[in-house]
Amino acid sequence: MRGGAVRRYVAVLGGVAGAVVLLSGCAAVDLPLAAVRTDADGVPWALVRPCGDDDYLGPRLQGRAAGAAQDAAVTSGWSVRGERDGDTEFPLFSPPAAWRARPAGPQRLQPGHRYTLSFGHYVTGDSYNGVVEFTAEDVAALPPGQVWADGRAMSLGEFEELAEDSC
Numbered sequence: 001m002r003g004g005a006v007r008r009y010v011a012v013l014g015g016v017a018g019a020v021v022l023l024s025g026c027a028a029v030d031l032p033l034a035a036v037r038t039d040a041d042g043v044p045w046a047l048v049r050p051c052g053d054d055d056y057l058g059p060r061l062q063g064r065a066a067g068a069a070q071d072a073a074v075t076s077g078w079s080v081r082g083e084r085d086g087d088t089e090f091p092l093f094s095p096p097a098a099w100r101a102r103p104a105g106p107q108r109l110q111p112g113h114r115y116t117l118s119f120g121h122y123v124t125g126d127s128y129n130g131v132v133e134f135t136a137e138d139v140a141a142l143p144p145g146q147v148w149a150d151g152r153a154m155s156l157g158e159f160e161e162l163a164e165d166s167c
Helices: 003-026 136-140 156-166
Strands: 029-031 034-038 044-048 055-065 076-079 083-085 088-091 102-104 113-121 128-135 146-149 152-155
Touching: 034 113, 034 156, 044 055, 044 113, 076 113, 128 136, 128 146, 146 156, 152 156
Parallel strands: 029 128, 034 128
Antiparallel strands: 034 044, 034 146, 044 088, 055 076, 055 083, 055 113, 076 102, 113 128, 146 152
């Protein structure tokens, strides 16, 4: 290779390497920082556990018919704009009033639906999403004192430890 060809080759190789680093560093990782449980009356509750003192954006509950595409319309749930902070728990379909949640569809668990409760923390190099996916059937089958997180039932203490260790 001649000098000009070598420089172009090195420039292209550097550009590709830079793009790979840039693209791989931008993706937020999904962490088990959210859970659902039921209270003594069978009402489902949401648990949100951001890492440390992190603020988070866009908490939401999205329910879609089982088997629907991830980009299909939300048929049950709610969404919130803006930034929030701190650990919180609330009835699943009654987020804190200060959040000004926008409801979508019926505000109760629907049979045959898959739900995602999520929030995001986006900082370059340290971005993550707190996520739990579940069905009405998963929640209904929870034994007393158990929560649903990370695709399974567990004790509240196990969830708190899982969330802390995930950070």
